[in-house]
């Protein structure tokens with residue numbers, strides 16, 4: 623069975639196990655969400671996949687690419703503009719750091735996706751890949767707030783190969799990965815490392831042999847992994863020491 627078919631079978635099984643009707647995917651115009659939408663459609667059929675395009679002062683070209691991805695897999699996307707909701711929250715909250723404000727966008731998308739999932743009796747299908755998950759390159763409870771992660775076990779370069787295999791439109795595959803949180807943002811620039819280098823170092827760390835890689839670059843990636851550990855765990859819970867204290 624091809625990797626695409628294996629992941630599709632897994633998605634189908636997750637949906638069946640959860641006893642729900644389908645899946646909801648946020649379509650950004652980027653490669654990860656295009657791949658996940660394609661795999662979800664392969665698993666469930668287009669009528670059981672809700673593809674939501676959720677711009678929040680987003681680049682109009684991204685919206686066009688999201689529509690292109692939806693069309694490639696026979697999906698009729700919902701377009702829900704979150705710009706006004708973003709503005710209201712931004713004006714309601716006290717002044718925040720640039721990152722705090724940027725993180726409002728993925729967190730609003732999480733609210734929108736769960737609203738659709740609640741209503742349609744569906745799972746929120748996340749789009750995080752292994753490279754992003756390992757270094758914590760996502761917003762906690764924003765794009766990180768999902769029910770299942772079908773490509774969470776694939777490095778970015780594996781997602782790119784899978785995209786070609788399942789027919790993601792080429793302009794979506796070749797443009798630089800971006801979180802789209804501010805104009806001109808790219809993943810590689812913000813992280814300070816290319817996906818080629820990141821994937822190679824992550825794989826070396828995983829197999830326990832980083833021989834041949836510059837020690838400072840390995841140390842940097844190890845730091846990214848360590849400082850984002852909290853994003854991959856459930857919140858720590860305080861447990862009272864004795865049974866008596868619990869009464």
Ligand SMILES: Nc1ncnc2c1ncn2[C@@H]1O[C@H](COP(=O)(O)OP(=O)(O)OC[C@H]2O[C@@H]([n+]3cccc(C(=O)O)c3)[C@H](O)[C@@H]2O)[C@@H](O)[C@H]1O
Pocket residue numbers: 721725728754758759760761762763764765800801802803809812852
């Ligand atoms: N040790 C610890 N134990 C428990 N919790 C801890 C913690 N350290 C921080 N925290 C909490 O985590 C918060 C920081 O995490 P978070 O709120 O996520 O914020 P943060 O990691 O600072 O920002 C999100 C990053 O993900 C990137 N991103 C976001 C969305 C999409 C994509 C994409 O690739 O498309 C990328 C974004 O560009 C940015 O670099 C802290 O404010 C604190 O509440």
Ligand SMILES: Nc1ncnc2c1ncn2[C@@H]1O[C@H](COP(=O)(O)OP(=O)(O)OP(=O)(O)O)[C@@H](O)[C@H]1O
Pocket residue numbers: 647648649650651652653654655656674675676677678680731749754765798799800801802809
């Ligand atoms: N405008 C948007 N509308 C709907 N969902 C979005 C939007 N922007 C981001 N998302 C969701 O957040 C996820 C995280 O973004 P991320 O940039 O990591 O993935 P991507 O855009 O699919 O691919 P790439 O990493 O190549 O940009 C997206 O995959 C998508 O599910």
Ligand SMILES: [Mg+2]
Pocket residue numbers: 650651652653799800801802
């Ligand atoms: Mg993106």
